[in-house]
Amino acid sequence: MSVGADRRARLRIAGATDWAALWRNLVLARARCLDDGSAVDPRSSRCIDPWESRARDYDERVARRWTKPDSTRQFVLAQIAEGATLLDIGAGTGAWAAMMAPHAARVTAVERSPAMIRVLEENLAARGITNVSVVEGSWPEVTVERHDFSLCAHAMYWSPDLPAFVGRMIACTRRMCFLALRAPSPQGIMAEAALHLWGHPIDSPNLTIATNVLRQMGLSPHVLMERGGMREPRQSASLEDALQRMKRHFGLCDTTEHDEYFGALLRRRLGYEGGRYVWPPDDGSALIYWTVE
Numbered sequence: 001m002s003v004g005a006d007r008r009a010r011l012r013i014a015g016a017t018d019w020a021a022l023w024r025n026l027v028l029a030r031a032r033c034l035d036d037g038s039a040v041d042p043r044s045s046r047c048i049d050p051w052e053s054r055a056r057d058y059d060e061r062v063a064r065r066w067t068k069p070d071s072t073r074q075f076v077l078a079q080i081a082e083g084a085t086l087l088d089i090g091a092g093t094g095a096w097a098a099m100m101a102p103h104a105a106r107v108t109a110v111e112r113s114p115a116m117i118r119v120l121e122e123n124l125a126a127r128g129i130t131n132v133s134v135v136e137g138s139w140p141e142v143t144v145e146r147h148d149f150s151l152c153a154h155a156m157y158w159s160p161d162l163p164a165f166v167g168r169m170i171a172c173t174r175r176m177c178f179l180a181l182r183a184p185s186p187q188g189i190m191a192e193a194a195l196h197l198w199g200h201p202i203d204s205p206n207l208t209i210a211t212n213v214l215r216q217m218g219l220s221p222h223v224l225m226e227r228g229g230m231r232e233p234r235q236s237a238s239l240e241d242a243l244q245r246m247k248r249h250f251g252l253c254d255t256t257e258h259d260e261y262f263g264a265l266l267r268r269r270l271g272y273e274g275g276r277y278v279w280p281p282d283d284g285s286a287l288i289y290w291t292v293e
């Protein structure tokens, strides 16, 4: 890439104060890489379910994390009036839907991955839950009726148009909307890399951008930083694996341009325990919520 083109690309990512554009650019950057580390072929129309080989593993990870209480779940549960209806967008393997179902009249779980839906349905059946309807489809395109409450937990990161995502959420909600999303540390390793690449520390679609997008939409969101969330530290089998993870994160799997910088950063900031490289903790979570007027 020429120096001029590189600078233009950096400015596009920086997005000035157009927060919706910054969200979009970061979603699209990440979408350039597949999970196996290869670059997406823009001419391919092959439709891949990214959760096909990971749905069960994801489910187990959530189950381990949820053995301890956290402030996000406690707060959401306390807001839901007994007998209300709840919309769970990007329901995954159904942890939230299953938690809310005993308190709600009805839960609608919207999910686009067939692999996740398979595990979700098994989980509901295993717990004898019968008041959750599963809708296979992609938000915001899918059609659902209005619900009292709507929640999207960590399922907005693949949607480039956050205002459309949130706007449709509001249109389908009578009382209150909740978004649970990443709140990475500004001192984290990914923030340091983002600063190097783009001149700002925002490495991914996250709390900072979403809060500003909502404010630019004229909403007054409240933010609750999560306490008690037990996140397992990320590990990599080798420095090469860690490098590939970092390149995927920034959508840079088709270039070696930043490998030297990333390698030095990883050697400086990763720990080494029991034969594995351990990433420093930098992936907190937060809840954004607002009432629907």
Ligand SMILES: C[S@@+](CC[C@H](N)C(=O)[O-])C[C@H]1O[C@@H](n2cnc3c(N)ncnc32)[C@H](O)[C@@H]1O
Binding pocket: 051, 062, 089, 090, 091, 092, 093, 094, 095, 096, 110, 111, 112, 113, 116, 137, 138, 139, 140, 152, 153, 154, 155, 156, 158, 159
């Ligand atoms: C990280 S998982 C979160 C699952 C669940 N909400 C939880 O907190 O355990 C993200 C899920 O969102 C789904 N997803 C992502 N974008 C979506 C969209 N636009 N519409 C519906 N589902 C979506 C993915 O298929 C995946 O199952």
